[in-house]
């Protein structure tokens with residue numbers, strides 16, 4: 001089962017190295033990792049998706065992360081109600097013969113075309129992991145030239161915030 | 166406070182405020198400003214011969230005094246020479262603050278002369294580390310470094326200071342408070358878990374207490390004794406835990422694990438309850454993990470939550486400071502007996518004692534036993550890594566905490582002698598004995614100069630088999646006796662080596678010489694090497710073979726004995 005960890009860390013140089021290094025060193029697998037500043041510029045939030053069939057591994061991951069001095073707070077939000085999003089940009093081959101079909105798919109997924117070249121378009125979509133993968137699958141037959149995904153970001157729903165969660 | 170001091174001077178002020186008496190170090194260009202500032206302080210600088218020595222000395226100092234040890238080196242090669250020592254301190258949870266000079270901030274990242282990313286290199290082997298970017302941060306960071314090193318589960322903290330950062334004017338006032346929102350060790354055990362533990366202890370017929378270095382770190386040895394006696398539970402210790410419980414005590418099972426006593430290993434295997442105190446269920450202790458304490462429920466008490474459940478599943482986890490948790494446990498515990506179990510243990514002790522070959526040969530085990538006797542089991546013993554380390558652990562019979570310093574987690578050859586220097590600097594009156602081998606000593610023997618300069622009457626007990634005999638032993642068991650790369654044919658005469666430093670060199674070559682020569686060495690008040698000539702064919706026994714359970718150990722006699 002995939003676990004989603006929401007981690008508040010000091011916004012300092014080197015913190016990402018400490019965290020990524022810890023995963024590599026202890027043989028934990030990172031599925032995705034997204035990081036950015038929060039409302040407090042001294043704090044960043046990382047959303048880390050970890051592959052872990054074994055609960056003991058997840059427990060070790062969280063405990064080892066918690067030991068890092070730069071980790072302020074860590075929540076495994078897997079069981080919580082949360083909103084998660086990923087952003088994907090896909091460059092697909094596109095000419096007059098299939099343009100209409102592509103635009104239709106873009107509409108269905110409420111995605112957007114953000115660039116149009118002579119033979120390609122770039123499509124941007126946001127959504128949870130499932131939706132993002134679905135749009136990728138739908139566009140595959142047209143020929144994907146390049147693709148980039150951000151990794152998941154997540155926030156717990158409702159009144160909880162980082163000061164009381 | 167006048168704001169005309171430099172960053173380096175601010176740093177020295179913090180060292181003084183932290184009560185640092187000695188800094189072990191080695192200078193170089195990038196660390197010049199700090200050395201210059203140190204010159205005006207009461208703090209003594211101990212000039213070593215190799216940076217690795219400085220961090221081992223700080224380690225020995227810390228483990229002896231219970232205070233934070235401090236060492237210092239320059240950028241680049243100075244810093245990289247520290248790496249083994251930092252990892253050694255990290256694995257054994259020793260509080261050390263390491264200060265390194267760094268090239269000037271304008272040069273950082275350019276592959277400048279003697280630039281190395283020491284904070285990057287040491288992330289996995291420090292509790293925390295810092296690259297100081299601004300002079301005003303020095304007081305805060307130094308305070309934090311000491312706080313992190315000594316609190317919670319102790320460990321090494323490295324502070325890397327670029328040259329210009331150290332020499333610039335420091336405008337920050339030192340603050341007394343440390344505020345680290347991401348670092349708050351938990352000291353008090355959870356009351357509900359303590360209740361559950363008590364219940365389990367009350368129900369147990371065959372309990373064993375399994376003790377590690379954490380008991381020494383948390384200064385809980387008195388509580389351990391009280392707890393064990395009140396509950397009448399036998400106590401076994403890890404290599405790191407030796408001395409935390411008096412080994413001549415009726416309840417002592419002495420060391421367990423790979424080269425542990427048969428009775429400790431049997432007791433753990435048959436126990437119905439294992440109470441782990443400040444331990445980490447390390448592979449040298451458990452043997453094949455699935456065969457470790459198969460019938461036992463496990464209570465694990467440790468300050469580091471990440472150790473709990475890491476290697477074995479635990480029935481009652483208690484995160485907290487051992488001393489506090491034991492005080493809680495003792496106050497609520499009813500006195501107990503376990504007479505049947507203790508009787509069983511008494512029988513194991515009688516039937517399976519530690520044994521070694523007798524005959525006319527000079528036996529290292531006998532020498533260690535004698536050393537224990539002649540020093541009342543109360544000397545401050547350090548060891549290197551090898552067979553001699555295991556004989557020290559098995560035969561000295563430690564009676565006091567902080568009486569045995571060894572590199573348990575990393576198994577670092579070259580640790581013992583510098584650690585002895587640090588230990589003797591921390592306790593000038595102690596009788597310090599460094600037990601070493603010809604292999605290990607040659608990784609650190611340049612520190613003779615340091616010991617001479619500091620006038621330290623350390624006794625170096627060097628078991629010379631002209632061999633890396635613990636590796637030879639592995640080849641004996643696991644490589645079909647195909648011995649390779651273990652013999653030294655170019656060893657010096659170690660007694661003469663001592664003499665050329667104006668130290669005393671003595672030799673023991675027969676069993677009859679053991680007592681008189683040891684007595685002479687122990688009473689001469691001088692730095693002394695006692696070279697003990699032994700056979701390379703000795704084996705450390707008992708021994709649990711790879712992938713076996715603790716009760717499947719090879720006991721004495723073995724093979725050619």
Ligand SMILES: Cc1ncc(C[n+]2csc(CCOP(=O)(O)OP(=O)(O)O)c2C)c(N)n1
Nearest residue numbers: 551552553576578602603604605633634635
């Ligand atoms: C720095 C380092 N290198 C290699 C080893 C592997 N090793 C473990 S014990 C040993 C032999 C130690 O020889 P010596 O100090 O003479 O002790 P003896 O076993 O002969 O008593 C070696 C090479 C180690 N532990 N540390």
